[in-house]
Amino acid sequence: MKGLSVKVRITVWITLMMLLLSGAVLVFLMSISRSVTVQTAMTQLTQAVQSNLAYVDVDDGALALDDGFQFYHSGVYTLVYSSTETLLAGQVPVSFTASEPFTNGETRIVDVDGDEYIVLDLWVASGWDNGVWLRGIMELPEQVQTSRNILIMTMIALPLFVFLAALGSYIIIRRAFRPLDNITATVSAINDTSDLTGRIPTPPNRDEFARLTDTFNGMFARLEDAFESEKQFIADASHELRTPVSIIKGACEYAEKYDDTPEERQESISMIHRQADKMSRLISQLLSMTRLEHGTERLSFEQCDLGELVEEVCAEVDCGGARLHVEAEPELTASVDTALLGRLLRNLVENALRYGKPDGDVWVSVSRGQNGEKLLTVRDNGIGIAPEQQEQVWKRFYQVDPSRSENSGSGLGLAMVRQIAQTLGGYMTLESVPDKGSTFTLHLPEKADENKK
Numbered sequence: 116m117k118g119l120s121v122k123v124r125i126t127v128w129i130t131l132m133m134l135l136l137s138g139a140v141l142v143f144l145m146s147i148s149r150s151v152t153v154q155t156a157m158t159q160l161t162q163a164v165q166s167n168l169a170y171v172d173v174d175d176g177a178l179a180l181d182d183g184f185q186f187y188h189s190g191v192y193t194l195v196y197s198s199t200e201t202l203l204a205g206q207v208p209v210s211f212t213a214s215e216p217f218t219n220g221e222t223r224i225v226d227v228d229g230d231e232y233i234v235l236d237l238w239v240a241s242g243w244d245n246g247v248w249l250r251g252i253m254e255l256p257e258q259v260q261t262s263r264n265i266l267i268m269t270m271i272a273l274p275l276f277v278f279l280a281a282l283g284s285y286i287i288i289r290r291a292f293r294p295l296d297n298i299t300a301t302v303s304a305i306n307d308t309s310d311l312t313g314r315i316p317t318p319p320n321r322d323e324f325a326r327l328t329d330t331f332n333g334m335f336a337r338l339e340d341a342f343e344s345e346k347q348f349i350a351d352a353s354h355e356l357r358t359p360v361s362i363i364k365g366a367c368e369y370a371e372k373y374d375d376t377p378e379e380r381q382e383s384i385s386m387i388h389r390q391a392d393k394m395s396r397l398i399s400q401l402l403s404m405t406r407l408e409h410g411t412e413r414l415s416f417e418q419c420d421l422g423e424l425v426e427e428v429c430a431e432v433d434c435g436g437a438r439l440h441v442e443a444e445p446e447l448t449a450s451v452d453t454a455l456l457g458r459l460l461r462n463l464v465e466n467a468l469r470y471g472k473p474d475g476d477v478w479v480s481v482s483r484g485q486n487g488e489k490l491l492t493v494r495d496n497g498i499g500i501a502p503e504q505q506e507q508v509w510k511r512f513y514q515v516d517p518s519r520s521e522n523s524g525s526g527l528g529l530a531m532v533r534q535i536a537q538t539l540g541g542y543m544t545l546e547s548v549p550d551k552g553s554t555f556t557l558h559l560p561e562k563a564d565e566n567k568k
């Protein structure tokens with residue numbers, strides 16, 4: 116059975132079960148019908164022999180049969196034998212060739228060359244030591260023979276019937292399994308060609324296969340999306356890396372040809388330096404994001420005072436002319452990877468300073484929210500983000516205004532912030548009004564440890 120397909124296995128199982136069931140039903144019916152027939156015949160025989168009993172007279176050893184005695188009635192032969200078992204009256208059925216010993220009062224079945232007879236003997240006593248035997252013989256009615264014929268015919272017809280049943284079930288099962296074949300064909304085609312646009316045709320019936328098809332199609336759609344965004348990511352990353360490389364190459368060629376004075380050369384070197392720095396930042400951001408995404412970044416979670424951490428990070432940030440205000444609820448702790456949380460906070464504060472008002476204000480606060488959530492908020496009163504762009508800014512390489520890119524980052528900062536928030540078991544929210552300012556909040560749920568990746 117192991118190497119057989121599910122279709123064949125189900126067909127074989129159904130066939131076997133049908134065979135077993137029809138066999139059991141047949142045997143049951145046969146045995147019931149036989150016992151009813153035999154019982155009826157025995158009653159008939161007993162009644163016939165007993166009714167003849169009233170017409171038998173044995174007087175001083177002389178047998179006298181009255182007029183009512185019937186030698187043959189309703190298939191029952193009644194015979195009279197002497198005490199020495201010599202036939203005195205009556206006709207033995209021609210085919211009853213057995214020499215059956217006499218047993219008083221016992222109705223029994225006697226097999227004579229394949230034909231069955233029921234026999235009943237009754238001893239009719241006369242005096243102390245004399246009497247006659249009354250023997251009733253009846254051939255088992257046709258019905259028993261018919262049952263036997265049915266059995267023989269069934270034995271011949273059953274294989275045909277089973278074959279038809281097996282064929283029918285196989286055809287039905289094969290038709291029912293056809294959607295599965297479609298699923299296998301489509302998945303193999305996708306596998307062979309790596310073309311994720313393929314979809315499985317939905318079966319007309321809303322059955323299990325239709326649900327399986329929907330699930331597979333949903334999975335293909337998500338895979339296609341993920342694949343497309345990976346492709347987009349690689350294209351964007353290559354583009355972002357190619358830009359500083361081209362600038363560096365151009366600056367080198369220009370310097371070789373036209374830079375004559377040490378000042379001119381110094382200017383070219385500074386530009387090359389800035390671009391190399393930008394590239395290096397981009398590469399380390401990309402590596403860090405990939406490690407976070409694949410879960411290969413080494414993390415060490417420890418209880419830390421969020422207020423203290425915020426103070427430390429803010430102290431390291433170069434605010435320029437802006438004012439950085441820190442407000443922290445005391446003794447608010449959480450289990451976090453401090454390096455990761457520091458990176459998240461630094462990104463948000465740098466953005467707030469970069470996109471805030473020149474010489475504006477940035478507020479960083481640590482507080483407790485609803486349901487015991489710990490909130491880390493960075494707010495600025497800068498340019499803000501338009502509502503339609505508020506979901507976009509979390510995407511990798513997305514920049515609202517790429518022309519500011521000379522002093523801005525690469526568009527990876529917020530994507531990394533969101534990823535870090537997830538790694539810490541929390542999530543980010545953004546509220547922003549253009550020209551008024553933005554508020555980025557990290558929510559760390561009370562049971563953040565359980566959500567950590």
Ligand code: ADP
Pocket residue numbers: 466467470471495497498499500508513514515516523524525526527528529530553
């Ligand atoms: P970038 O390296 O360009 O700063 P980010 O991923 O950090 O990339 O931010 C994506 C975009 O979101 C930025 O280009 C900017 O347009 C917008 N943005 C981020 N932070 C703020 C903020 N505090 N105020 C206004 N816009 C912001």
